[in-house]
Amino acid sequence: MAVIQIDVDGVLRNFIESFDKNVRVDFEDRVDEIILPFDSWSIHDSYPMFSGNAGLHKYMYDEKPFEIFGRAGQLPHDPVGNLNRMINLLGHKHRFQIVSQSKGKGKAASMYWLGRHGCTISNVHLVEDQADKIFGEHEVPDIIIEDSGFVVKEFLREVVDNGWVTPYGTMAYLVKPESTPLLENTGHDIPKQKHFKVVNSFKEAVDDILEVFKDDIEVEAYEKISVLEAPTEVDKLIKESNE
Numbered sequence: 001m002a003v004i005q006i007d008v009d010g011v012l013r014n015f016i017e018s019f020d021k022n023v024r025v026d027f028e029d030r031v032d033e034i035i036l037p038f039d040s041w042s043i044h045d046s047y048p049m050f051s052g053n054a055g056l057h058k059y060m061y062d063e064k065p066f067e068i069f070g071r072a073g074q075l076p077h078d079p080v081g082n083l084n085r086m087i088n089l090l091g092h093k094h095r096f097q098i099v100s101q102s103k104g105k106g107k108a109a110s111m112y113w114l115g116r117h118g119c120t121i122s123n124v125h126l127v128e129d130q131a132d133k134i135f136g137e138h139e140v141p142d143i144i145i146e147d148s149g150f151v152v153k154e155f156l157r158e159v160v161d162n163g164w165v166t167p168y169g170t171m172a173y174l175v176k177p178e179s180t181p182l183l184e185n186t187g188h189d190i191p192k193q194k195h196f197k198v199v200n201s202f203k204e205a206v207d208d209i210l211e212v213f214k215d216d217i218e219v220e221a222y223e224k225i226s227v228l229e230a231p232t233e234v235d236k237l238i239k240e241s242n243e
């Protein structure tokens with residue numbers, strides 16, 4: 001049994017577009033200060049109106065969590081659909097967990113987002129810092145699917161230091177979506193590992209994992225669940241209840 005861990009931002013969800021859209025409305029008179037292109041790991045450098053991380057986090061996690069994280073779109077190639085497909089095919093034999101970094105009201109917005117997009121996984125852990133992604137209240141993963149070079153590097157360091165031997169092939173998938181250049185990360189110096197793959201989408205990682213575990217696939221009961229479009233009024237109520 002393998003524990004397969006899936007990140008949300010930059011893997012399933014594209015919050016950069018909804019973030020940028022909101023900033024351009026809320027800071028209409030300071031739009032020309034935005035420095036492009038940028039990567040998701042240094043947003044504070046590209047949006048000087050927040051004067052650093054504290055102001056940025058207040059805006060993202062306290063003032064506009066539902067607008068930014070709750071109403072964000074998915075990345076290309078139907079990532080949530082592919083997650084559900086993988087769980088349907090392998091869930092009887094392997095364990096799946098979502099481990100995502102979030103703070104404050106951003107956590108409620110993330111749970112809302114997963115439900116809104118029809119995600120069937122119930123094993124969800126929201127951690128305060130990227131550094132808590134490997135060791136926390138959740139199980140230590142055998143395989144991670146991440147867009148953070150930092151997390152992948154830390155995970156592989158643990159793998160090497162502890163001499164974990166895997167029968168599962170690739171242990172870390174680094175998702176670097178080709179069609180969303182805004183999400184390019186800073187590419188931490190990742191040691192060349194034979195158990196490490198760069199993929200262009202979450203779907204590519206899923207296809208690879210399904211190939212590795214093909215002998216475990218028993219029944220395909222996959223049914224596509226479409227995005228649950230909550231009525232605007234419900235969105236408003238949820239938002240107000242958090243204010």
Ligand SMILES: [Mg+2]
Nearest residue numbers: 007009010147
């Ligand atoms: Mg991420």
